Amino acid sequence: MSIWRSYPKNLKVLLIAMLVNSTGMAFLWPLHTIYMTQGMGKTLSEAGFVLMLHSGAEIVGSFLGGYLYDRIRGKRTLLLAVLSSACFIFIISIGLSWPIYILMMILLGLAIGTIFPPIYALAGVVWKDGGRKSFNLIYLVLNLGVAVGTVLGGIVAQFSFQYVFWVNGFTYLVFIFIVWFALEEPDRVIEVAKVKKEPILKPKKEVRPAQQSFNSLLILCLGFMFCWVTYIQWQTSISNYMHQLGFPLSAYSALWTINGVLILLGQPLIQWLMARMKARMKWQLLSGVLFFMATFGLLSQSHSYGGFVAGMVIMTIGEILIFPAVPAIADRLAPLDRRGMYQGLVSGAANVGRTIGPLLGGLLYDGFGPLVMLFVCILICGFALICFGTYQRLQYTQNEISPVKEVNK
Incomplete structure (x- = not known):
């Protein structure tokens, strides 16, 4: 309390x-x-x-x-x-x-x-x-x-x-x-006045031009969309895959119970570890994508229920690392008068991934089988890895936009 x-x-x-x-x-x-x-x-x-x-x-x-x-x-x-x-x-x-x-x-x-x-x-x-x-x-x-x-x-x-x-x-x-x-x-005038007083904005070399921040955001959102394209397969293609392997609906539903429990209990712990390690959000994103890739790699090699449980655990860790970090980065990138637009692009990217993911997964599953679908998910995660690894290169400063030492003030 x-x-x-x-x-x-x-x-x-x-x-x-x-x-x-x-x-x-x-x-x-x-x-x-x-x-x-x-x-x-x-x-x-x-x-x-x-x-x-x-x-x-x-x-x-x-x-x-x-x-x-x-x-x-x-x-x-x-x-x-x-x-x-x-x-x-x-x-x-x-x-x-x-x-x-x-x-x-x-x-x-x-x-x-x-x-x-x-x-x-x-x-x-x-x-x-x-x-x-x-x-x-x-x-x-x-x-x-x-x-x-x-x-x-x-x-x-x-x-x-x-x-x-x-x-x-x-x-x-x-x-x-x-x-x-x-x-x-908060009134926008007061908000602007507060931001002008922040020491981090005083040195000119720290100020990022709006166009560079926007380009960085687009690359970040593209990577976020790729993540959602693969994540949504758990709700569509992977559920069909488990049914094909003979697992009951209750076994599939139990995976989402595990997902929810891990998020509620594990998210505070993982974020505490990120703070203790002073991990920059760029590396948090990259680590999350690697967890996603490991998930689909595991599912491609295991047909047991234990494999699906382990896959959900690994995927949930990746989700915890990626999903809250992207809007946080967008907030840091956004100029004061475009904060809403930047968050709109982040939400839009997630919705695009949730929209095209089921269609793409269904086409791959029906046309080539579950194994090909899983390998393509690994490939798509590779594109997300490239996006998250390069979005920050378009900014003037090489400093991380949201270091842990700022967060813990």
């Missing part, structure tokens, strides 16, 4: 709001396919097409969220995005014809995608001295909400799918209440 009290008030508000939001979203997202196939009588391919449109709208929403943050600030953007999400969820809950349902799913994806860029942009603003700690906490809370929401969502869905929609919509309303009354966003 003493650690919790040490966090800034606005960060705590942001974490509580994010926990509520991620829990509510996790009620619904695993059940979309089941609702369309069992509740609406549609085929799996039709459901997959709608989910692809939904994911594509999230990509657009990511860029929209970043744009709105830079124009109307984070609090207003969050309220607009979450209120829109709540409206679309409640409309879907009343029961719609198929064409209207597709339209609502697209609009819902647009609204949901708009939420995350201002969340991460605000995480960097409300605790300037926290460095990467803010983003690690957001990542931890997000996964805690997913773990709780998926369990509760399955229980509620046994009574009625409509209840799932209602609970999801209610969590959005709670999110709005928390942000509206408790979040105090």
